[in-house]
Amino acid sequence: MADDSNNIQQGVINRQGAIGSYAAIGDSFTEGVGDPGPDGTFVGWADRFAVLLADQLPDPAHGNFGYANLAVRGRLLDQIVEEQVPRARELAPDLVSFCAGGNDIIRPGTDPDDVAERFERAVADLTRSVGTVMVTTGFDTRNVPVLRHLRGKIATYTAHVRSIADRYDCPVLDLWSLRSVQDRRAWDNDRLHLSPEGHTRVALRAAQVLGLEVPADPDQEWPPQAQRGTLEVRRDDIHWAREYLVPWIGRRLRGESSGDHVEAKRPDLLPL
Numbered sequence: 010m011a012d013d014s015n016n017i018q019q020g021v022i023n024r025q026g027a028i029g030s031y032a033a034i035g036d037s038f039t040e041g042v043g044d045p046g047p048d049g050t051f052v053g054w055a056d057r058f059a060v061l062l063a064d065q066l067p068d069p070a071h072g073n074f075g076y077a078n079l080a081v082r083g084r085l086l087d088q089i090v091e092e093q094v095p096r097a098r099e100l101a102p103d104l105v106s107f108c109a110g111g112n113d114i115i116r117p118g119t120d121p122d123d124v125a126e127r128f129e130r131a132v133a134d135l136t137r138s139v140g141t142v143m144v145t146t147g148f149d150t151r152n153v154p155v156l157r158h159l160r161g162k163i164a165t166y167t168a169h170v171r172s173i174a175d176r177y178d179c180p181v182l183d184l185w186s187l188r189s190v191q192d193r194r195a196w197d198n199d200r201l202h203l204s205p206e207g208h209t210r211v212a213l214r215a216a217q218v219l220g221l222e223v224p225a226d227p228d229q230e231w232p233p234q235a236q237r238g239t240l241e242v243r244r245d246d247i248h249w250a251r252e253y254l255v256p257w258i259g260r261r262l263r264g265e266s267s268g269d270h271v272e273a274k275r276p277d278l279l280p281l
Contacts, residue, residue, distance in 0.1 A: 028062050028140075028219070030075035030102035030278050034093040035145075037082035039108050040274065043202030050274055054203070055080070055106060057212035062104070063281050065221055075102065075278030081271050086110045086124060090131045093273070098138035100278050105135055106182065106215070108145035114159065114166050121162055125169030129176075136177050143218065144174050145182040152191055153200060180218050187214055189228045198252075 033039050033055035041053015055078055063074035077100055079093040089109045097105050109131070113124045135142045146167040150156040156163070167185050174181045187210065189195060195207035203211065213227035 027066055028103045029066065029073065030100075031059055031062055031104045031106070032077040032097045032100050032102045032139075032278065033059075033080055033106045034089060034097050035080040035106070035108035036084045036089065036112055037080075037202060038111065038145075039080035039106065040078065040082050041080075041208060042082050043197035043199070044205045044208040052205070052208065053078075054208040054211035054215065057209055058106075058215045059281060061212060061216040061221060061223065062219075072280055074281055076275065076281055077102070077273075077278045078275040079273045080108075081273055083112065083271075084109075086113050086127055086131075090127070090134075094131055094134060096276065097135060101138055102278060103140040104143060104219075105139045105141070106143045106145065107132065107135060108182075110166060110170075111147060111163075114147070114162055115156060121166040121169065125166060125173065128170065129173045132173055132177050132179065136179070141180065142177065143180045143182055143215070144170055146170050146185050148184045148187075148190060152193070153196075155200065182211070182215050182218055184211065184214075187211070187227060189231070192231050194231055194234075 035055075039053065039055050041051035041056060044052045044054075046052045056076075059074075059076040059078075063071055063076075066074055077097075079096055081092075084092070086109045110124045110128050113119050114121055132142060132144065147163040147170075150160050150163055164185075171181060171183075173179070184190065189210050190203070190207055193200075195204055195210065196202070197204050197207075210227040213223045213225060216223045217227065
């Protein structure tokens, strides 16, 4: 458990000093789904956060900043622990962001207490090998149609994650309290993944968690928007159900994952 004072001390030292390497592990959220780059590869909050981390280094050292993104869409917690955690331990970066368990929590019949126990074992494993582990809470899903009814379950898991972070001295990327992502413009058309602007705001919040200066406030208000009529909202809901909800349900009924045959986009600590 969290009785390794050397690991905790090393984490404090890393947070106080410059971070020279970073590895992101997780699922579609960390892979960057919803934030496509010009070459078709997803960018996402972790890639944007890596740039902010590199920018805090002195100019001569900037080019030596190492970044790996091991996340793969659709992955469950046990898959992340089996596939990504060992690789992150092998890379042994100064910082690892660990976001996992969300896909487990939204599955029928899963127990957030059980998922949290497995999450904690992975955190304990990581903290023995890397400088600092930053854990990530769930979003407040009050305004997410397909996940609204799971809000209590997600809140329970989020409370566990925060408790685990306390026990292992992990910084917490608290997405539940990030008010700006309650706006629908923070979300992609599928309403399950963040938009480019949503990913940007999460990256800014992650940098704030580590005490970095950021170029903008992640919780700044969105520009005013014209009120949408009932007919327009209903039309959008029908389009969303046909284009995204029905295929999403179909994949689950067939036991398929959006991450089948997908590999990590950045499996090594490469310079930015």
